Amino acid sequence: MWVMIDEGDVLAARDRVTETARHTPLDYSYTFSDLTGAAVHLKLETFQRTGSFKIRGATNRIATLSEAEQEAGVVTASAGNHAQGVALAATRIGVDSTIVMPEDAPVAKVKATRSYGGRVVLHGADYDEAAERAHEIEREEGRTYVHAFDDPMVMAGQGTIGLELLEDLPEVDTVVVPIGGGGLISGIATALKAADPEIRVVGVQAEGASSVAPSLEKGRIVEREGVETIADGIATRRVGDLTFEVIQERVDEVVTVSDDETAEALTLLLERGKTLVEGAGAVPLAALLEGKFDYDEGEVVVPCLCGGNIDLNLLTTVIMRGLVQTGRYLRFRTVLKDRPGELERLVEVISEHRANIYAIEHGRTSRDVAMNDAEVEIDLETRGPDHVDALLDALREAGYEVEVLV
Amino acid sequence: MWVMIDEGDVLAARDRVTETARHTPLDYSYTFSDLTGAAVHLKLETFQRTGSFKIRGATNRIATLSEAEQEAGVVTASAGNHAQGVALAATRIGVDSTIVMPEDAPVAKVKATRSYGGRVVLHGADYDEAAERAHEIEREEGRTYVHAFDDPMVMAGQGTIGLELLEDLPEVDTVVVPIGGGGLISGIATALKAADPEIRVVGVQAEGASSVAPSLEKGRIVEREGVETIADGIATRRVGDLTFEVIQERVDEVVTVSDDETAEALTLLLERGKTLVEGAGAVPLAALLEGKFDYDEGEVVVPCLCGGNIDLNLLTTVIMRGLVQTGRYLRFRTVLKDRPGELERLVEVISEHRANIYAIEHGRTSRDVAMNDAEVEIDLETRGPDHVDALLDALREAGYEVEVLV
Numbered sequence: 161m162w163v164m165i166d167e168g169d170v171l172a173a174r175d176r177v178t179e180t181a182r183h184t185p186l187d188y189s190y191t192f193s194d195l196t197g198a199a200v201h202l203k204l205e206t207f208q209r210t211g212s213f214k215i216r217g218a219t220n221r222i223a224t225l226s227e228a229e230q231e232a233g234v235v236t237a238s239a240g241n242h243a244q245g246v247a248l249a250a251t252r253i254g255v256d257s258t259i260v261m262p263e264d265a266p267v268a269k270v271k272a273t274r275s276y277g278g279r280v281v282l283h284g285a286d287y288d289e290a291a292e293r294a295h296e297i298e299r300e301e302g303r304t305y306v307h308a309f310d311d312p313m314v315m316a317g318q319g320t321i322g323l324e325l326l327e328d329l330p331e332v333d334t335v336v337v338p339i340g341g342g343g344l345i346s347g348i349a350t351a352l353k354a355a356d357p358e359i360r361v362v363g364v365q366a367e368g369a370s371s372v373a374p375s376l377e378k379g380r381i382v383e384r385e386g387v388e389t390i391a392d393g394i395a396t397r398r399v400g401d402l403t404f405e406v407i408q409e410r411v412d413e414v415v416t417v418s419d420d421e422t423a424e425a426l427t428l429l430l431e432r433g434k435t436l437v438e439g440a441g442a443v444p445l446a447a448l449l450e451g452k453f454d455y456d457e458g459e460v461v462v463p464c465l466c467g468g469n470i471d472l473n474l475l476t477t478v479i480m481r482g483l484v485q486t487g488r489y490l491r492f493r494t495v496l497k498d499r500p501g502e503l504e505r506l507v508e509v510i511s512e513h514r515a516n517i518y519a520i521e522h523g524r525t526s527r528d529v530a531m532n533d534a535e536v537e538i539d540l541e542t543r544g545p546d547h548v549d550a551l552l553d554a555l556r557e558a559g560y561e562v563e564v565l566v
Numbered sequence: 567m568w569v570m571i572d573e574g575d576v577l578a579a580r581d582r583v584t585e586t587a588r589h590t591p592l593d594y595s596y597t598f599s600d601l602t603g604a605a606v607h608l609k610l611e612t613f614q615r616t617g618s619f620k621i622r623g624a625t626n627r628i629a630t631l632s633e634a635e636q637e638a639g640v641v642t643a644s645a646g647n648h649a650q651g652v653a654l655a656a657t658r659i660g661v662d663s664t665i666v667m668p669e670d671a672p673v674a675k676v677k678a679t680r681s682y683g684g685r686v687v688l689h690g691a692d693y694d695e696a697a698e699r700a701h702e703i704e705r706e707e708g709r710t711y712v713h714a715f716d717d718p719m720v721m722a723g724q725g726t727i728g729l730e731l732l733e734d735l736p737e738v739d740t741v742v743v744p745i746g747g748g749g750l751i752s753g754i755a756t757a758l759k760a761a762d763p764e765i766r767v768v769g770v771q772a773e774g775a776s777s778v779a780p781s782l783e784k785g786r787i788v789e790r791e792g793v794e795t796i797a798d799g800i801a802t803r804r805v806g807d808l809t810f811e812v813i814q815e816r817v818d819e820v821v822t823v824s825d826d827e828t829a830e831a832l833t834l835l836l837e838r839g840k841t842l843v844e845g846a847g848a849v850p851l852a853a854l855l856e857g858k859f860d861y862d863e864g865e866v867v868v869p870c871l872c873g874g875n876i877d878l879n880l881l882t883t884v885i886m887r888g889l890v891q892t893g894r895y896l897r898f899r900t901v902l903k904d905r906p907g908e909l910e911r912l913v914e915v916i917s918e919h920r921a922n923i924y925a926i927e928h929g930r931t932s933r934d935v936a937m938n939d940a941e942v943e944i945d946l947e948t949r950g951p952d953h954v955d956a957l958l959d960a961l962r963e964a965g966y967e968v969e970v971l972v
Contacts, residue, residue: 206840267949434613435842473947476885
């Protein structure tokens, strides 16, 4: 029987966590305050060592192991931030760590985990297979398995973010936190509610990995069949047993956002905030921007940008999606009669609508096109959804069959 | 005859600038300290309002106009950060501003400039034509033209960054600053050298827009025929007359970096630092990473990340270039006999070398390929230059003619 973590656990975690993790900046945002009417301060946990909050919980867990346990070393499985957090936390404390990662884990994350001193074992096709291997190593080598979220010491470590918020911004009204396994929000809610029960804690999940809202409704943990979201850091089928209890007691509401909303928030943060977040780091801001919870004019709201470890190839895809989503990028395909002047005529329609052309691909190679016709694909910079609509209307009026590609 | 700006001008600018601009964060970087051996602190001017330092100089310039001049309003020409800086500075002081931007200026920048209260006039095919129109408006409407750099009050305003560095990091040894027109480095060098002549100021230009090093050598301003660089914020043909005098007296050395080096630094800042900079913002870090100037182990070095306003489409291109540059992305083309099993055979070679496949494009449509052959283009994630070389060798040994595309 576990006793739910309390403020004391988080306060005790602080000294240990400070040894390795940073007190990350809290930054007032003119841009997002203007856009929402709230007083928005961004918790830049993206600037945390290893690029995410996971280092906090891992440090607290490993620092509180017995001497014998520390001597035997730790093991965990992760494809992402937890791998790096455990590796650096263990190295800093002087404990040996083995991290099992799926065989197709992104090169950058494997490299980073190794650079923090973790021994990386590549095993299995997915997280479940890697975790199985990690538990074998746990038994074979007598190592302690460091769970990514469902552990009181891990939760307490993540809660140190709540202490930093109370210190830097005592007037905070609402804190918005992503939920995957629930470790981060459990810790933060514990710290905040103990200091002031009036501070609101809002949890955010990705639509394609939402399990907490239905779980709260039913009063028991609901497990999803599968998950599908660009926010891979919170792509979990269910929350933890322990974290669910804390969420039930200390979180005020839980909302969801779509991948498109997440991509748009991520793109805005990059373009206007000059800050790179991963999908999971963008969901709190997405929930705020989309009005997924109520707030008053001038309310002091803190979205926790919990991490910034996003694969750069995925990033370019997400940026594109964010631009399309906001009507600032359009790619379409059409067919031209293959005779002189036809392309010029098409370009003229586009120019009249002042859309900037990024690229034109022009060819006769497609098998779907009649012998004398030419297919053309055009990439454009546009000024918003209305501009896109007006341009498409004009093209169709000019007789073009237009197929929008993104 | 002008009197060179001094510390007093910068100190006087501080109170005015504080009204509108932010004291931006200075952030110690574990990543870049590890990579270089120096103690690297990043000046995050990317978090400045309007996304760049230009707001500082514009504010000081407009605030020191006479009442009659303020009444008549200001005008300037810019395709970039200066446009936004003047617009917001003027609006905050209560002065009317007209900003002439070239007709093909990026939509995002036009929109941002308008959102800060500037009246935007789109005119001309390039900056020179826009500037011509701005000077016409200056004469026609009696407005004051706000120069982007060659103005003592503008320089003094930019110099407030130097004061912030002295306040936040008195032990600073070396400050690294981009040079376009020279306003930023003139102000910063003035502030730093007055406080401590031992603080070193290093200027950085893009190779394709380098004019200061040859100018210093000849003792007179050298003007380039043309410029070619991804760092559009410092793509100038020459420095200013006034800024050149300050640079001659107060800047210790001036180095250059290539576009590839800039792209690599920009990508690293994004991936490891979670910070978006524009090309001009990346050049100081590029110079440090590439060892373009000498420094001692543990030397306290501050690269000024002067701005973060980069077009997101350009960004995706730069990221790709950065990944290719560091051997982490490979796209190649080869030809397969068009019979069953050929693609599998190729994929096997790639898998043996543990390169992750992002995309395969496979077709028979190219005119360069014999009727029975199929051309295939493959995008891969690789682990570094050695990995790329080993993979290409293996493919060639297996009998493939490989053409590297990026």
